[in-house]
Amino acid sequence: MASKTSTTPDTRVSLPGLAIKNPIMTASGTFGYGLEFASFGKLEDLGGIVVKGLSLKPRAGNPMERIAESPCGMLNAIGLQNIGVERFLEEKLPALPHEETAIVANLYACDAAEFGELAQALAADARLAALEVNVSCPNVAAGGQAFGQDPAQAAAVTRAVKDAAGSMPVIVKLSPNVADITMVARAVADAGADMLTCINTLLGMAVDLKTRRPRLANVVGGLSGPAIKPVALRCVWQVSQAVDIPVIGVGGISTAADVLEFILAGAHAVQIGTANFMRPDTVFHIVEELPALMSTYGVTHLDELRGTLQV
Known part of the structure; x- marks a missing residue:
């Protein structure tokens, strides 16, 4: 272990079109619209807040049951329940600390044209710092296959959003x-x-032996939490070597040490998700603990650590 240094570590991260004070962001779908967690810490201290997925029109989501516990994690099939882009811009965004913390909108749509329309509506609001595209959505026009499972479909959605987003990352x-x-x-x-975020949830399911039925009404759902951290680390490492754009790591992060592991594997920043359900102040504690842990390992700036994994 490296000796401690008296230099105050620099946690700032420079991303394309976006500078954040630290690499700690929240993961979409796990932090509500941000305001729900304001009583547990200062939202202004976070590097970024990624709000829950937004669609053009409000969505009721999937029927209950929508969450099931799993060893070292949880399964969810919420179905992207949200209030719609119009109400978000009118009711939620004005109350978020957009001048101090990057507010990122997560997009959900059923085809590339709809993604573009949603991106245009959101990109027109300067209070947003970036758009995050959820390509795990099903492409209804292509039989329900998720956009993100086919490189061509994922690319088509990306182009539609980029064309509509203007200068917004x-x-x-x-x-x-x-x-x-x-x-x-x-x-x-x-x-x-x-930029890329790695990764979304893994597809999984849970069954109830007593009722002989699935624990989720949707039968299958997304597995998240500590159980998927090894998969997320692997994906961040592979992707950061395959492309020249920044990667944001997410999956099973619950400590400052987890954050540095993802940076070591190649991530520029991270998102914290399921840990927010276990302890709603987790993300704020990690922000506080990160500089001290960097000092412990002799890291004065995250650039020194990023992508230096020796293999």
Whole structure:
């Protein structure tokens, strides 16, 4: 272990079109619209807040039950319940600390044209710092296959959002439910993505032996939490070597040490998700603890650590 240094570590991160005070962001779908967690810490201290997925019109989501516990994690099939883009811009965004913290909108749509329409509506609001595209959505016109499972479809969605976003940075959130995540990463990078988020949830299910029924009404759902951290680290490492755009790591992060592991594997920043359900102040504690841990390992700036994994 490296000796401690008296220099105050610099946690700032420079991303395409976006500078954040630290690499700690929240993961979409796990932090509400941000305001729900304001009583547990200062939202202004976070590097970024990624709000829950937004669609053009409000969505009721899937029927109950929508969450099931799993060893070292949880399964969810919420169905992207949200209030719609219009109400978000009118009711939620004005109350968020957009001048101090990057506010990122996560996009949900059923075809490329709808993604473009949604991106245009959001990109017109300067209070937003970036758009994150959820390519794990099903392409209804193509029989329901998730956009992110096909490089060509993922690229088409990326181009539609980029064309509508103007100068606003576009992040594409990749699915791990593919044979080779680097193929999709290269496709969306070539289509103009400014950054990538790795990863979305893994597809899983849970059953109830007593009732002999699935624990989720949707039968299958997304697995998240500590159980998927090894998969997320692998994907971040592979993708960061395959493309020249920044990667944001997410999956099972619950400590400052987890953050540095993802940076070591190649991530520029991270998102914290399921840990927010376990302890709603987790993300704020990690922000506080990160500088001290950097000092412990002799890291004065995250650039010194990023992508230096020795293999």
